[in-house]
Amino acid sequence: MANLREISVSAALNLLSAFAFLVAFAILRLQPINDRVYFPKWYRRRIRNSPRRSGVCLTRFVNLDWRTYIKFLNWMPAALRMPELELIDHAGLDSVVYIRIYLLGLKVIGPLAVLAFLVLVPVNWTGETLEGVKNLAYNDIDKLSISNVPDGSKRFWVHIVMSYVFALWTFYVLYVEYKEVAAMRLRYLASENRRPGQFTVLVRNVPPDPDETVSEHIEHFFRVNHPDSYLTHQVVYNANKLAKLVQKKKSLQNWYTYYLNKYERTSKRPTTREALGREKVLSDPKAIVKAAFVSFKSRWAAAVCAQTQLSHNPTIWLTEWAPEPRDVYWRNLAIPYFDLTIRRLLMAIALFFLIFFFMIPIAFVQSLANIEGIEKVFPFLTPLIETKSVRSFIQGFLPGIVLKIFLILLPTILMMMSKVEGFSSRSSLDRRSAGKYHLFLLVNVFLGSIITGTAFQQLKTFLHQPPTEIPKTVGESIPMKATFFITYTMVDGWAGIAAEILRLVPLVIFHLKNMFLVKTEQDREEAMDPGCLNFATYEPKIQFYFLLGLVYSAVTPVLLPFVIIFFAFSYVVFRHQVINVYDQRYESGGSFWPDVHRRLLIGLLISQFLLMGLLSTKNIEKSTIALLPLPILTIWFHVYCKGRFQSAFVRFSLQDAMTKDTLERATEPNLNLRAYLKDAYVHPVFKGRSHFDSPLLVPDEENNTLVLTRRSS
C-alpha cells in the first residue's frame, strides 16, 4: 500500500501526463490538416468546409499563427459556454442527458466529499488505533480512513449517521435529476417537429393467414380494429442479403466515380445488378417478414395502438412505438415469440458463464500463445525469438496482451449477445449491452479487485459462506483497497478521458486513409470518423466511479476528490466532444435514464451492505440493525421513482398526443400525411428509389372505406 506522499507523487505524474495529452490535443486541433478529425460534426452538418484552398500550400496543413497557440486551453470555456437548449438543438437530447450523468456525479459526490472531509476525516484522524500498532504496515491514508477508529468505539455512530445523511442527499439529488430529465424528455417530445415515428407503430408477430398475404392481412386487421384512424402501413422486407450487395455496390460505385474522374469511362454494371436484386426481393412474397410499420391518422391513435393489446393472444399482433427510422435494427424484426424467450434464456446462461468463467478460454489461449506455439506457426521467426531479451519480453507480455484484447473485444461480444436476444432498435441494444457490461465490471473489476482470485473462485466462496458473511468479507477488505482504486481512477479514468479527447486512433486512421485510400470527395467524407457516444461502454464505466464514490464516502473519504476530478474533467471533455465531434446514430430522447437511475441505486445498495458488513466486524452492537432501514429505504425510493417517472420514458400520454394533434390540425389543415409517411420506414437499401412502389402501392383515399376480405371469419 502506498502512503499519502506516494499517492501525491502518482497523482502529480498522472496530472502531468493528462496535461501533456491536453497540450498535444491543443496543438493538433489547431492544424488545418486535422480539422476533419477534431471538428467532424460541423462537417457533417455542412457548417464547416474543407480547409480553405487559398493561401500558401503550407498553411493548408499547418497552423502558423502563433497567437492561437497561447490560448491553447480556450476550448474548455468554449465547451461549457453553449447553453443547454442550444446544445439539445445541436446534438440531440441523448447527448445532453448523457453528459448530465457526469454533472450528476459532481452533484452527488461533491457535497458527500465536503461533508466527509468536515465530519468523518477528523473523527477518523483522532481515532488513533493505528498509532499504537507499530508492526502493522499502515500509512497516512489509512489514518484518514475508518480503519483508524478502534474496535467497538462509539465514534462509529458518526459513520452510521453520516451514511444516512449521504443516502438522503443522494436520494434528493437523484429525485430532482430524474424529475428534470423526465421533464426535459417531455418538453423535447412536445416541441419536436413532425416525425414519422409519431404516427407509426411497429407491429410484430403478424400471424400467418392461409388466404391473404401479410400485407393484406395487416391492412384488413387494422381497418377492422382501428377503423377511424388507420392510415397506411409499410411491410418489412428481409433484405439482409441485398444489404450486403448494396454495400459491395457502394464500393464499386466509388471506384467507378474515381475512374470516371480520371479517365471519363462509363460502366453501368454494378447498378444494374443491384437493381435486379432489388426487384427480386420486392417481388418475392417470401421476402416479406411477419412485421410491419403501421401508420395512423393521428398521434393519438398511434399512442393508443402502441399501448393496447390487439389480440387476446398476447404473442401475436404485438405493438410498440416505432423507433425512429435510423434507430431500427432491421435484422431483428421478425423473430417469433417462442424463439425470443429461448434466445433470452440462452443468452442469460451465456452471460453467467461469460462473467464467471471468462478466464478459462483466456487461459487456454494464453497457453497456446506461448513461445513454442509462435515458433511452430512462424518457423522463420525462431532465431529472433530465441534471443534471450525478446524471449523474456514475449513471455512477460503475451498473457497480458491476450487478456487486454479480450477486454477490448468484450463490448462487441456483449453487443452481439444483445443482438441475439432480438431487440428491434439500436437504442435498446445499447441499453441491454450496457446492463451486461455493468454486471461484468461489478463482478470482475470491483469484487475481483477487492477479493483476489477469479470470479469463479469468488462464486464458490460466496456459495459456501453464509449470506451475512459476504458483506463482511468484502466490507473488511474495502479500506485496504482504497489506494488501489485511487490509482485505478487516475490511470483508467483520467488517462482514459485525456485519450478520448486526443482521438489518437481516428487521427492516425484518417491520415492513413487520406494517404492511401481516399480517391473521391465522398471518400474523404467517409474517411472522417466522428464516432458517437458509445453508451453501452461508457455508461457502465461511469457507474463504476459512482460506485467507488458511494462505497468510499463513509470509509475512506480521501478517494472522493479523485473521483470528483474524473467527473469534472469528463464533463468538460464530453461536452466538447458532443459539440464538435460525435455524430449520434440515433436519437432516443434520453430513454436510457431509468437504467442510469436504477444502476446508481444498485451502487448505493452495494455501498450500504458493504458498510453493514464492515461495521459488523468492528464490534459495535446493533450497528447492523441501525443500518438495516437504509437498504429498505433505498429499495422503496427505487419503487417510488419508478412509478413516478418511468412511464415518461416508456409511454407517450394521450393528453400530449392530443395536444400536438389539435395544434397541427389548426396550423396545417391540408397536410397530406400519407405522402409524408410514404417512404419513412423503408429499409435503407430501398431508400431513394423512384421505381420502388409496385408491391407497396398505396390505395387511393376513396377506396379506403371498403374492406375486402376473402375470408368469412
Add this chain to the structure above:
Amino acid sequence: MANLREISVSAALNLLSAFAFLVAFAILRLQPINDRVYFPKWYRRRIRNSPRRSGVCLTRFVNLDWRTYIKFLNWMPAALRMPELELIDHAGLDSVVYIRIYLLGLKVIGPLAVLAFLVLVPVNWTGETLEGVKNLAYNDIDKLSISNVPDGSKRFWVHIVMSYVFALWTFYVLYVEYKEVAAMRLRYLASENRRPGQFTVLVRNVPPDPDETVSEHIEHFFRVNHPDSYLTHQVVYNANKLAKLVQKKKSLQNWYTYYLNKYERTSKRPTTREALGREKVLSDPKAIVKAAFVSFKSRWAAAVCAQTQLSHNPTIWLTEWAPEPRDVYWRNLAIPYFDLTIRRLLMAIALFFLIFFFMIPIAFVQSLANIEGIEKVFPFLTPLIETKSVRSFIQGFLPGIVLKIFLILLPTILMMMSKVEGFSSRSSLDRRSAGKYHLFLLVNVFLGSIITGTAFQQLKTFLHQPPTEIPKTVGESIPMKATFFITYTMVDGWAGIAAEILRLVPLVIFHLKNMFLVKTEQDREEAMDPGCLNFATYEPKIQFYFLLGLVYSAVTPVLLPFVIIFFAFSYVVFRHQVINVYDQRYESGGSFWPDVHRRLLIGLLISQFLLMGLLSTKNIEKSTIALLPLPILTIWFHVYCKGRFQSAFVRFSLQDAMTKDTLERATEPNLNLRAYLKDAYVHPVFKGRSHFDSPLLVPDEENNTLVLTRRSS
C-alpha cells in the same frame, strides 16, 4: 416416527371419522328444517322456497321418508353430474376455475404417484441401507423412501432422472391448464351479456383544479382527450359514515317491519334521518373523492382508456378497468399515489415481522393468560380454578388455545393489511391476502415443521449459513418428516374438508338466530349464511398440499396417495358446495389463475432445491450439476407462460372489444347506453333512490358536443 402399520391405523381412524362426518351430513341435509343451511344458493336464486307449509307439523322439520336415507351418499354423483358449462352459468367462472385447482392436483400428483410407485419405490425398497443398521430407529415407510438407498449409490441417478420426468409432466399439465383457463376466461368474457363494467373505467387520482369541481374537471378532461367516445361519468362519494348510518337504519327498519306486522304501528323516523344524511353527503362538495367511474360509448373505447396512459404524469389520471359494481371496495378509491407507496412499504415490513416474529406477541399473551391472570380478572372463579384437575387442564390447553385463536384470526389480519395497502376491488384484496397467507404457511408451517424452532430462529440460522447449506439442512430432514406430513394431511386436510361440508357453525348459528332473532321473513333470509369460497384462505392451503406432493414425489412417494385422496375428496365436496351452498360476492372471471400458477411453480422450485440439497449430502458426484438445469427450466417456463397467457387475465384485447361492439350495434341499434349505465356505479347506500339525481345530473345528448371550460389552458 410411526411405522407403516401405525400410519394405516391412523388412516383408517381418520377415514372412519370422515365417514362419520359424511353420515351426519347426509342425515342433517335431509331434514327440511336444515334446508336453508345446506341449500342456501337455491333460495338466493329463488329456485327453492321454504319447506312446504302443508302437511303434518312434524314433517316440516324432520324427514320421515326412510327411503331417502338409504341413498345417503347420492349427493356425490349429483355433485359431479352438472356439466361445466351449466356450472359456469349457475355459479360463475370464479367458482368453476377454483374447483379446477383440485382437479389440477389430481392431474399433476396422480401420474407422479403412479410413476413413483412403479419406478422409485422398487429402487428404494431394494436399496437395503437400513437393513444393515440395526440400532437406528427405522420403519417401513423409511424403507420405501430415498433414505433406504446407500450413500454414493448409482441408484440416485434414477431419482435424478425421475425428477426431470416429474418436472416435465408438471410443466405439461400446467401449460395445458393455463391455456384452458385462459380460453375459458376469454369465452366467458366473449359470451357475457352486456355489463356496465365493459363500458366503464375507474379513474383515480384526479388532480385538483382551482377553477372546476371534480365532476366538471373529469368531464372536460375526457371530452378533450377521448372526444369521440366519452359518454358519461359517475363521481364517487365518501359515504363511509353514511354507510354506517344505513346499516343502523337497516336494523331499525327490520324492527319496524316486525312491529308493523305485529301491531300495525307506523314510524317514519329512521328513513327520514337516513334521507337527511344522504342529502347531506350528496350536497357536500367535499364528500366527492378524487376518483370516478367514466363510461364510454363502446367497449373498444373503454378498453383503450383502461390500457393507456392519459397524462404524462403517471401518478395522476390513473385508469384501470372498473371492477364489477359488487366487486368495488369503495373505501379505497381515493388514496393518493404517494400514500399508496408508503402504505405498501409499511405493510411489507409489517408482513415480514408478522411472519418471523408472530410468536413474540403470542408468547406475551400466553404469559398473561395463565392461572394467576384469570384469577385476578375473575376472582369469583378462583375456587373452581384451584381444583387440581381444572388447573392442569387450563395450564395444558390455554397456550394452545391462544395460538389457535391467533391462527383463526390470521386471515382477517392479513385481509386488513391488504385493505391498508389500498387495493380498490374485493377480488384484488383476496388475491393479495392469499399471497400473504401463502408466505406465512410456507415459512411457519412447512419450514417450521421441518426445522424445529421458531421462524425467527430459522431466519437467524439461515443468515449465518452458506446459501448452499440451506437446501442441505432442510433437504436432509425432509425424509424424516414424511410421517408427520401424512398425519397432517389427514388431520388438517381430510377432516377440514369433511367439516366444510357439514357446515356445523352455520348450522348452529342459523338455528340460534331462527330461535331468538328472526322476526320477519327478511330476517330469515338473512339468517341464512351461504358463505362463499374464501379464496384468500383456501387457495394457500391447496398450495401447501401441492408443495407436499411435489417435494415428496421423489423422496417418499408413500405420502402421495394421502394428498391424492385430499384432492379427490375436496373436488367432490367443493363441487357440491359450489352448486348448493356458496353465494359468491363478486365475479372476477377467474382472474386469480396467474397467482395459482405462479405459486405452484414456486412449490416446484422449492422441491427442486430441496432435492438438490438432499442429494448433495448423499455423496453422489455431480448430482447438483445434473439437477441445476431444473430450476433454470422452471423459471424459464414461468417467464414463458407469463408472456403467453397472463395478459388474458389483465387486459381486454381491442379485437375482442370490437367484435362485441359490432355485434351489439347490429342487434340493438337503438340501445340507450346512457340510461343503462346511469346508476350502475352508484355507491350501494345510494342505490335504488329515485331522488338521487341532482348532483349527478347528466346533460342532454345535444349539449354533449360543447365543452365549456372556465380555464384557458
